[in-house]
Structure formats: structure tokens, C-alpha cells
Amino acid sequence: xxxxxxRLPLLVLSCLGLALATACAANPARLxxxxxxxxxxxxxxxxxxxxxxxxADPMLRFGAGRSSELAFARAEVWVPHNREPGAIxxxxxxxxxxxxxxxxxxELLPGQAVFSEQLDESLNAVAFPxxxxxxxxxxxxxxxxxxxYLNAQILNDFGILGTAVHYSWPxxxxxxxxxxxxxxxxxxxxGLAETLTLLAESETTSITILAxxxxxxxxxxxLRQLSLSGxxxxxxxxxxxxxxxPDIDLDLFRSQLDxxxxxxxxxxxxxxRRDRVLLLSDQLRGGQRTQLGMGAQxxxxxxxxxxxxxxxxxxxxxxxxxxxFASSPTLMRLAASGMLNAALMGEAGKPRxxxxxxxxxxxxxxxxxxxxxxxxx
Numbered sequence: 001x002x003x004x005x006x007r008l009p010l011l012v013l014s015c016l017g018l019a020l021a022t023a024c025a026a027n028p029a030r031l032x033x034x035x036x037x038x039x040x041x042x043x044x045x046x047x048x049x050x051x052x053x054x055x056a057d058p059m060l061r062f063g064a065g066r067s068s069e070l071a072f073a074r075a076e077v078w079v080p081h082n083r084e085p086g087a088i089x090x091x092x093x094x095x096x097x098x099x100x101x102x103x104x105x106x107e108l109l110p111g112q113a114v115f116s117e118q119l120d121e122s123l124n125a126v127a128f129p130x131x132x133x134x135x136x137x138x139x140x141x142x143x144x145x146x147x148x149y150l151n152a153q154i155l156n157d158f159g160i161l162g163t164a165v166h167y168s169w170p171x172x173x174x175x176x177x178x179x180x181x182x183x184x185x186x187x188x189x190x191g192l193a194e195t196l197t198l199l200a201e202s203e204t205t206s207i208t209i210l211a212x213x214x215x216x217x218x219x220x221x222x223l224r225q226l227s228l229s230g231x232x233x234x235x236x237x238x239x240x241x242x243x244x245x246p247d248i249d250l251d252l253f254r255s256q257l258d259x260x261x262x263x264x265x266x267x268x269x270x271x272x273r274r275d276r277v278l279l280l281s282d283q284l285r286g287g288q289r290t291q292l293g294m295g296a297q298x299x300x301x302x303x304x305x306x307x308x309x310x311x312x313x314x315x316x317x318x319x320x321x322x323x324x325f326a327s328s329p330t331l332m333r334l335a336a337s338g339m340l341n342a343a344l345m346g347e348a349g350k351p352r353x354x355x356x357x358x359x360x361x362x363x364x365x366x367x368x369x370x371x372x373x374x375x376x377x
Contacts, residue, residue: 028143028173029090030059033106036097040081043104044152047119048073049198050168051191052144061106062144064172066184070191072115075166076105077152085157086316086327088149101149116198122163123203132162133204137192139213139322140181140247140277143173154210154326158335162208165199167192169218178284185217192222193229200234207238213277213293213322216246220256227260240266240344244325245293247281250300253292257304268307268344270325271295272314277322298368307346308368330362339363346370 036043049072053065062071082099083089091100109115123131136154138147151166169188172180199207211219219241226234241264246253257263272278273295282289289296298308311317314331317324325331334340337359346369 028060029101029145029149030095031061031106031145031148032059032091032095032102034078034091034095034097034102034104036078036080036104039097041097042079042081042156044077044079044155045122045164046075046077046148046151046155047115047122047163047165048075048148048168049115049165049191049195050144051188052168052170060143060145061108062168064143064170064177064180066170066187070112070194072109072112074105074107074109074118075103075148077148078102078104079152079156085329085332086153086318088153090145090149101152112198116202119163119165119199120203129205130161131203131205133165133199133202133207134160134162135165135167135196135199135207135209137167137169137209137211137215137219138171139211139215139245140171140178141173141175142171144168146173147171150212150323150326157326157332163204165195167195167215167218169215171214178281181214182217185214186221188218189221189225192218193225193231196222196226196238197231197234200237204237208240208242209238210242210244211246212244212325214247216243216292217248219243220248220253220260223264224256224259232262235260235262235264238264240264240268242268242270242344243292244270245272245275245278245322246291247278248292249285250290250292250297254304263305266307266345267305268309269293269301270309270311271298272311272317272321272324274312274321276320302368302370305370307343307370309340309343310366310368313366334359334363337363339367343367343369 049070050062051067052062053067055063078097080097080099089100091102095102136151147168148166155164170184209219246269269292271293275293278291278293282291295310295312301308311324314324314328316330317328
């Protein structure tokens with residue numbers, strides 16, 4: 001009891017600090033449909049699969065309630081150019097497409113068949129080798145709208161090509177609802193496994209998964225579920241798998257990875273010892289620093305064949321350091337150089353252009369390749 005009492009002030013201060021830093025997350029961003037007109041920006045097409053229950057409010061579309069059946073949609077997300085890279089300005093009561101995110105169009109799809117049909121149309125519009133699907137799985141404390149805007153921001157700022165799919169699981173979107181989100185993550189694994197099966201049966205050549213925070217738990221559980229149900233054909237279509245700031249205990253991760261057959265050919269983890277959200281999660285678990293995203297397990301992970309990207313010393317990733325993978329202009333420049341993508345595929349990359357030695361130095365200091373990529377046994 002004394003031990004728990006002494007920990008209480010730290011937990012309270014941590015929750016207060018995170019609440020202040022992410023105050024807007026307590027009120028879901030609105031999803032108005034706007035006409036951007038001549039405002040500078042770009043529309044990102046994002047297909048949606050979700051296990052959230054729909055809500056009547058057209059400004060929200062989906063809420064925190066759980067649904068046993070997948071729902072599908074297609075969103076045209078407006079991303080304004082008049083902003084700092086990595087920044088997301090949600091729309092106000094009177095949306096301003098010149099500086100705020102919004103929807104340029106929205107279509108609730110009537111079912112799986114229409115979702116698959118429109119997905120194939122998008123894939124068939126590009127040459128066969130480039131028919132890739134980029135699947136994003138959001139993290140803890142993320143309302144539907146916030147996750148959708150984050151997905152579009154990543155697509156835009158990192159120049160990601162391919163057909164984008166957003167898997168939205170029923171996060172409550174509130175910091176005090178951490179345990180609700182943990183239960184929802186377990187609930188949502190079957191929906192993600194079903195979504196991955198639909199994607200594998202499409203015209204895609206490969207599926208890239210980017211999962212953030214607690215979304216990494218959803219992802220690993222879904223991959224494990226596919227393996228246990230014998231859907232090895234689906235797993236073979238997925239490459240790479242990227243876990244950003246994963247809120248997963250090391251022992252749980254190892255048991256999940258052991259159960260996945262075949263395992264991901266390329267698995268990467270983004271970590272940071274400055275991640276304030278994972279520090280709070282760690283305190284709730286007793287302060288053992290066992291979460292993958294905190295960076296203490298780097299050598300163990302590379303020994304398991306995982307590429308580790310340590311963002312601890314990246315200074316432009318925001319106050320909480322929990323979304324550095326998405327918001328850091330430095331990381332965007334590293335992605336544009338080609339070295340980040342090479343690392344995600346377990347290779348030592350070279351910059352695409354000369355005169356950027358500082359980026360090469362940065363890559364060497366934050367990217368830790370798996371032992372197999374270094375020729376070790």
C-alpha cells in the first residue's frame with residue numbers, strides 16, 4: 001500500500017501533463033465536408049474499415065462504441081499546404097480549408113463487396129508492381145476523426161504512395177479510458193484480421209502495415225490470429241510491418257511473434273526513451289520499462305530480427321515524443337533520402353543525392369539493423 005501511495009503523485013502529474021499536451025484529443029475533431037476551392041493543398045484518398053459503432057452526428061461519423069461487424073467508408077481528406085510539416089490543424093466551427101484539415105468528400109460504403117470493388121479500382125489504376133496497400137492502425141486515445149486526419153497527414157508529409165486503408169478500432173479518445181482502450185484493442189483484433197484478409201484477396205501486390213502505440217497490440221494480435229487460423233496466405237502478402245511507439249510488453253511481443261507463421265519478413269520498431277505516453281503506461285505496469293517503444297529492449301529486438309529506429313534524440317517530434325514517427329520534419333527528410341525505407345526493409349541504405357552527409361550520419365546514429373542484415377549468426 002505504501003508503495004502504491006508513493007507512486008500516486010507521479011501518476012497524477014503524468015496524467016495532468018499529458019492531458020494539457022493533448023487537450024484537443026478530449027474533444028474529437030470535427031469532420032465537415034468542405035469545398036477547398038483554390039486553396040493550396042492536396043486531397044488524400046483513404047479507405048476506411050472500422051469496428052467502431054456509427055453515430056448520428058455527421059461531424060463525427062463513428063464513436064467509441066464497439067461493433068461486432070466491420071463498417072466501410074471512403075474518405076477524401078483535405079490536407080492544406082499552409083502549415084508546418086507534421087502539424088494537424090482540425091477544422092473549427094467555420095472551416096478554413098486554407099489552413100485546416102477537413103473532408104473534401106465522404107462516402108459510407110454499403111458493405112464488404114463495394115469496399116473491395118472500389119479498392120480494386122484504385123489499385124488497378126496504377127502499374128502492377130506499384131499496386132501496394134498502405135494500412136494504418138492508430139493508437140491509444142484516438143477518436144475516429146483524429147486517427148483519420150493523422151493518417152492523411154502521414155501520407156501527405158512522407159510522400160507515401162499506394163492505396164491507403166485506415167483501420168479504426170474503438171478507442172475511447174480519452175486519457176482516463178486507458179483500460180477501455182486495452183480491452184478494445186483485444187476486441188478489435190478479429191476485425192483487423194478480417195480486413196487484412198480482404199486486402200490480401202484484392203489486386204494488391206503487397207500490404208504495408210504501420211501501427212501506432214496500442215494499435216501495435218491490435219496488429220500483433222491480428223497477425224497471431226491469422227496464423228492460428230491457418231491463413232498463411234494472408235501473412236505472406238504483408239511486408240513490412242512497422243510498429244511505432246508500440247505499447248506492448250516484451251514478453252507478450254515475443255509470444256506473439258513466436259506464434260506468427262510465417263513471421264513478417266521485415267519488422268521494424270520505432271522507439272524513444274523520451275516517450276511520455278509510454279512512461280505513463282510503464283508506471284501503470286509497475287515501472288519495469290518492459291514496453292518495446294521505450295527503447296530499453298533494443299539489443300533483444302535486433303537479435304530477434306527486428307530493425308530498431310531510435311528517435312530518442314530527434315528534437316522536433318512534439319512534447320510527448322509519442323508521435324515523433326509522424327510529426328518530425330527531420331524524419332521526413334530521412335524518408336525522402338531513401339535511407340529510412342531501406343532500413344525498414346532491413347538494409348543499409350545510401351542517400352539518393354549527394355551533399356547530405358548529415359542525414360547519413362543521422363541514419364547511422366538512430367538505425368539499428370537486425371543481426372541477420374549485418375551478417376551475424
